[in-house]
Amino acid sequence: MKKIYSLIAIAMLSVTSAIAQRYMTEQFTSVNVQTDVTYGVNATVLYYSQLGQAVPEGLKMDVYSPAGDTETNRPVILYFHTGNFLPFPQNQGAGGTRTDSTIVEICTRLAKLGYVVASCDYRLGWNPIAATQEERVNTLINAAYRGVQDCRTAVRFFRKTAAEDGNPFGIDPTRVAVWGQGTGGYISFAVTGIDAYTDLLLPKFTTSAGIPMVLDFVNGDINGTSVGVNPLNGDTLCYANHVGYSSDVSVALNMGGACGDISWIDSNDNPMISFQVPSDPFAPYYYGMVIVPGLNLPVVEVSGSYDVQMAMSQYGNNGIFELAEGYLPGQPYTDAANTTNNGFHGLFPLERPTGMEADTAPWEWWDTATNPNSANGLAINPDMSAAKGMAYCDSIVGYSVPRIACAMNLNTSPCYIGIDENEEVSFNVFPNPANESFAIRASERVSAVRVFDAMGRVVYNSNTTNQEVVFVDSSNWSAGMYTVEIHTSNNAVARKKMLKN
Secondary structure (H helix, E strand, C coil): CHHHHHHHHHHHHHHHHCCCCCCCCCCCCCEEEEEEEEEEEEEECCCHHHHCCCEEEEEEEEEEEECCCCCCCEEEEEEECCCCCCCCCCCCCCCCCCCCHHHHHHHHHHHHHCCEEEEECCCCCCCCCCCCHHHHHHHHHHHHHHHHHHHHHHHHHHHHHHHHCCCCCCEEEEEEEEEEECHHHHHHHHHHHCCCHHHHCCHHHECCCCCECCCHHHHCCCCCCCCEECCCCCCEEECCCCCCCCCCCCEEEEECCCECCHHHCCCCCCCEEEEECCCCCCCCCCEEEEEECCCCEEEEEEECHHHHHHHHHHHCCCHHHHHHCCCCCCHHHHHHHHCCCCCCCCEEECCCCCCCCCCCCCCCCCCCCCCCCHHHHHHHCCCCCHHHHHHHHHHHHHHHHHHHHHHCCCCCCCCCCCCCCCCCCCEEEECCCECCEEEEEEEEEEEEEEEECCCCCEEEEEEEEEEEEEEEECCCCCCEEEEEEEEECCCCEEEEEEEEC
16 A cells, blocks of 8 residues: 555645646535436336336436536536445445445545536346356346446436536536446446447357347347337336437546456447456456356456457557646556556556455445445455545546546647637647657547758658557757647648747
8 A cells, every 4th residue: 555655645746736727636625416316217127036027217316516616518427336236235245326435535526626427326137146157147248238228328318408408417418428436347348348239249148049148129229229128028128218319428437347348349439447456356357257256156258457458559549548648646646557557558457465466446445334244345355444445546536537638628638639720620739848759639630740840940750640649759859949740631731839848
């Protein structure tokens, strides 16, 4: 813990010396919380063994917003809690509700930055103690599928309220992020990766009889915008919610989850940030088997945070995060992550010391006197405390903030692209002033870059492979003013001044 606590001290010094900017540093001292907001209704199988059918369930969330804020066009972050797709306390874990200590803490911090944040429930129910592994896989992939539908339903709910209800939450419907903790991390990975129903048609998600475990006409489509009915008994398993609105998100975050299959990750995916304990015995950090905690029953092989972030890097999906490096309040956390993330931008491995390898969620804490599953939690997190949990929240939020802002292209982010009506294309140079290198991020794909010194001489001339983000080595340039010129794939040309220290 020494490294984590020392990071906090460094970060506090950095924050106090930084210029306060909305979404980057705390702007508000308190938040408002609207509880039990219904964002949709869908069919739950949680009571199937007693009722013999799925029944409609209201999907609830708590909405955090900055107290006293006058802004009415704010990005939204949807937070999905942990819990093993089972209700608390039956899940035997120390957490699993939308009011867990970690969730309240992080949602409050994000709202104080200026975001609207929703802590969302989702439908639960699967059979982790099924007699066969096939049944465990079948019920789990269906639970995850419902979680994806519910997450996308929440995204559309906010867009619908902005379009039809006078925007009561004061949100920017073009900027939505998904944040998943534990089981919620499985949801955020799947929301990022599952682009079509056919992504689910994999051998490991197919029964021994050759039938897909998820059937879209039975379970509803991947967004939860169609009715799904079991043809054998007429049971409705999915109701359509907020049809006609986009389910897309700008960026997703994962804390301790895994991806159902690495084939879900492709070049079309939004950026992803991941936090995971590499020694996690239940959700693999690389490729491995999901294990039922406590029972050690195998479920299904999945890809963990390392493998997902490696794939995201290979596809170039996380290139935007490199522009966030060098941002002062978040830099200590970036430095800590970069010592162990193998250069994969957006990956923060949270190493635990020898003897604490099973501490898979060091960011969690709870009241030992009132939590019925406290003993189970302490078995894997024996040094649990509010101070420890908040220290990890410092690292997680500190690392995430500049990257979320960059992915959403917020105007206070270190990589914001503004709109200049005098240019055919807009772009940003970061950092400016530059030191050893700088990055160019453009609103269109860049095909060539030229840089001129103050005398008009070309000091840099390079063609690119039509990238939106280009990195330039300026280590050998003299200090002074330069002009950066970009050419785009659409034959547009734009120029911007840059100072070299």
